[in-house]
Amino acid sequence: MEEKVKDVYENIKERLSNPLIFSFIISWLIYNWEITIALFWYDKAQIKAEGCKSIFEFIQHQLNNKCYSLIIPLGLAVLYTFGMPYFKEFVDLMNRRAIIFGNKWKTKLLKDGLLLEISKLRGQLESINDTRLLEGNWSVTRFYEEQTESGNIVNKSEEHQVYISNRDYYIVENDARRRMYNISVFYFNPLHNDMLFKLKSYGYKGKGEVTFIEKDIFCSLKLVNGYWDNLSGMHNDTRVEYRKI
Numbered sequence: 372m373e374e375k376v377k378d379v380y381e382n383i384k385e386r387l388s389n390p391l392i393f394s395f396i397i398s399w400l401i402y403n404w405e406i407t408i409a410l411f412w413y414d415k416a417q418i419k420a421e422g423c424k425s426i427f428e429f430i431q432h433q434l435n436n437k438c439y440s441l442i443i444p445l446g447l448a449v450l451y452t453f454g455m456p457y458f459k460e461f462v463d464l465m466n467r468r469a470i471i472f473g474n475k476w477k478t479k480l481l482k483d484g485l486l487l488e489i490s491k492l493r494g495q496l497e498s499i500n501d502t503r504l505l506e507g508n509w510s511v512t513r514f515y516e517e518q519t520e521s522g523n524i525v526n527k528s529e530e531h532q533v534y535i536s537n538r539d540y541y542i543v544e545n546d547a548r549r550r551m552y553n554i555s556v557f558y559f560n561p562l563h564n565d566m567l568f569k570l571k572s573y574g575y576k577g578k579g580e581v582t583f584i585e586k587d588i589f590c591s592l593k594l595v596n597g598y599w600d601n602l603s604g605m606h607n608d609t610r611v612e613y614r615k616i
Contacts, residue, residue, distance in 0.1 A: 399440075406434075511612070
């Protein structure tokens with residue numbers, strides 16, 4: 372007896388595990404929801420209110436009123452069982468296409484961002500040794516200390532005009548006399564807005580004569596407030612300020 376019961380149980384379990392049969396049962400219970408509610412929540416007063424003497428009469432009444440109580444659940448079960456795999460594949464395909472599309476856009480944005488960074492870096496690299504950043508007329512003030520005859524230290528300053536063009540650095544003393552230097556080494560750091568350069572002396576130039584008597588000047592300057600019209604720093608051991616004119 373126990374073996375027969377077990378065989379029946381296994382048979383029922385095997386049938387219910389079939390996707391089509393299971394889907395049909397679920398579809399039938401949902402489509403015929405009045406019967407499902409009556410079976411699980413039997414209410415004699417409600418059955419009587421529907422004009423039926425028993426729950427069996429109520430079920431028969433519902434089945435008679437629904438002509439397709441078996442066909443529609445069966446159709447839904449077939450559609451779900453055989454159509455769901457295709458639907459899942461379609462959803463997976465759309466997800467994969469969305470991921471590929473998103474990756475392409477991310478790659479494009481990263482590429483555009485990388486090209487922009489490369490362009491910025493190229494511009495910074497080009498400006499590292501570009502002495503044209505200094506070209507023009509400048510008013511340069513030199514600050515220094517001087518000891519008087521009495522031994523006191525007095526702070527003084529002197530101002531002169533400088534003209535820079537094509538790596539040539541001219542200190543203008545008067546209309547006929549100027550000192551000439553060549554910017555032999557130049558390095559600009561765009562991250563910190565400071566620069567280093569060396570002025571190699573050509574000497575004095577006046578009335579067609581050149582004498583090499585000046586020593587080289589090592590310059591360390593920084594942009595004031597990030598603008599190129601004001602610079603401050605050192606010429607060797609002397610503090611200087613540049614102002615564009």
